[in-house]
Amino acid sequence: MTPPEPIRTPLDRTIDRESFTPAYLSLVDNAHVWGGSRIYNEHFGVTSPDFAILSTLSNRPGCQAVDISEQVALDKSVVSRRLQRLRDKELICWEQDGSRRRLYLTSAGARVHDAVLPVALERAELMLAGFTEEERAQLQSFLRRMYENIPLMNHPPSLEPAALPHDNS
Structure with missing residues (x-):
């Protein structure tokens, strides 16, 4: 079998x-999460998703x-693994x-939360430097309005059955 021919020019x-x-x-988002994970893990032994969970529990015991x-907009399986990791710690x-x-x-979780919190707030402040x-x-x-549009974004009208072309063969 011949391998497929690569497309060597940009698409229109x-x-x-x-x-x-x-x-x-x-x-x-990626810079925030990965940078936070590096900083938080190095200094406090948790990652950004871990801190997001600790933060949620600090507000909603x-x-x-x-x-x-x-x-925190994480998949349930990711949350489940993170919860087990946080419980093990x-x-x-x-x-x-x-x-x-x-x-x-x-x-111990409250102490870690309280230690990470000022760093998280400082990073958020630095992200908005110059604003x-x-x-x-x-x-x-704007971000809140974008958040409110998530259900629409995740169910675009163009993918509704009535909008999709039908195969009449």
């Missing part, structure tokens, strides 16, 4: 990274894994409440 229609908002969101998954614990597993910080207060408020408003 492509995404222009300079004007494609999701590209910048990904760049900023007794919540469930599904709540954390929704709150004795940073969280859980209690069975009927069929529900309620999650809590331990005193005026008005620009910060406007950015927050």
Whole structure:
């Protein structure tokens, strides 16, 4: 069998990274998460997703894994593995409440949260260096509106059955 021929020229229609908002969101998010993971792990023994879970539990003691998954926008399987890791490190614990597993910080988890928090807040502040207060408020408003559009984004009308071409063969 002959291998497929490579396409050696750019396609006619492509995404222009300079004007494609999701590209910048990904760049900023990846730099934030991976940079945070490096810093937090080196100094506190946790990663950015770990801290996101600790932060959620600091605000919502007794919540469930599904709540954390929704709150931090991580897949349930990732949250489950992270929860087990945090439990093994004795940073969280859980209690069975009927069929529900309620999650809590331990005193060690609260200490790690409290140690990471100022660094996380400083990093967030540094990310917005050079922004005026008005620009910060406007950015927050835009991000919140984008967040509210997630359900629409994840179910685009162009993929609705009525919008898809039918195979009449």
